[in-house]
Amino acid sequence: MKKRITILFAVLITLSVTAFGFTNWTNVQTKQPKVSTKAEIAMHSTSTEKTMESTCYQGPIGPILRHYFEKPEPEVFEDFIYDVGSRFAPMKKSAIEKATSLEDFFTWEELRAISEIKFIEIIIIENERQTQKRAISYTKDFTDAQLKLLQSLDYTSHFNIRIEYLEKNSIGQLEHKFNSPHITIVPEKQAEYMDGKEVLKKFLKENSSEARKDVDPEKLQPAKLHFTVTKDGNIKNVKLDRTSNYPEVDKTMIELIKNLPGKWKPAENLKGEKMDQEQVVSFGLMGC
Structure with missing residues (x-):
């Protein structure tokens, strides 16, 4: 009895699927495609373009689409x-003539951060290049050679003070650091x-x-x-x-x-x- 019921159920499913397929096939055959005239095609194209114009640049991707579909205006680079x-950084000649140590060129906060000075080198710059006119010291106080070098400079002269030192970081460890300000001597x-x-x-x-x-x-x-x-x-x-x-x-x-x-x-x-x-x-x- 169970076997007969199962067979009957399978037959009913098969008949249902066949009927559904036939109905769809009939609908496809009876619905003929509409052939558009040239005027209708042109009208549709114009309508589509207007719709694209009014909708495709909206929303978050609008700027991206505009980049590709609109001709960009020439841009002028502003930060010029x-x-x-x-x-370089200006320093008066009168201040240069009085300078005797690193304290005359660095702020108190910058000096406080230095745990140990490795060296301080004063380097003269000419024609945009560092020269061999230089003098070095190993403490914050300038040597006689450094003082003589500074005092030989005139207005519009350029020089560089390079300092290498050790500084404590946030966890108390010493780190190697350097600072290298460039200076131009200017009038009062x-x-x-x-x-x-x-x-x-x-x-x-x-x-x-x-x-x-x-x-x-x-x-x-x-x-x-x-x-x-x-x-x-x-x-x-x-x-x-x-x-x-x-x-x-x-x-x-x-x-x-x-x-x-x-x-x-x-x-x-x-x-x-x-x-x-x-x-x-x-x-x-x-x-x-």
Whole structure:
């Protein structure tokens, strides 16, 4: 009896599946595909494009889609002018002449962190390179040779103080450290652009924008433009010491400095006498 029931159940399932398949096949045969006219196809295409325009740029992936489907506007690299002033950190000549130890160049907090000095070396820099004009000591106090070297320097001279030392870390262990500030000797009163440094930087940035419109930040290099503000407040000796990797940008910067509007207040020495002073425009990417 059980065997007959099982056979009957299997037959019923088979008949049901067959009937379902036949019904679907009949529907497919009776529903003929609609052939669109050219006008309908064109209308559908236009509608689809409008729908894409209105919807495909929405949501969090919108900016990504716009990057591929919209023609991007040319970008101008914004972070361009970094500073106008002395080549390195400025220090007055009168302060250099009085310096006798590391304490004259480092803050109290920096000195407190030093557990043991390994050495201190004073190195003269000329033509953007360290020279063999140098003197070394092994305590915070400068030697006679170091003092003589410092006092031989004149305005616009550059030097580097390299100090290597041991410092305690957060768990009390000594770690080897070094510090290497670069310094430029400047007059008691430095040359000043009459309208202020920020106005000068803004002028250079805005008037170089056309030359920078196709600049690739990854290919841009740090560049330095040197010029002298004379004791009469004029500009001379404009020269580029390194390229930004974009000749048109370099040329534009040189012309802007040569034809800079406004006036300069000349530098003064300790006696109040007007004097020449070199200025440096750092542009391109930030670098040494």
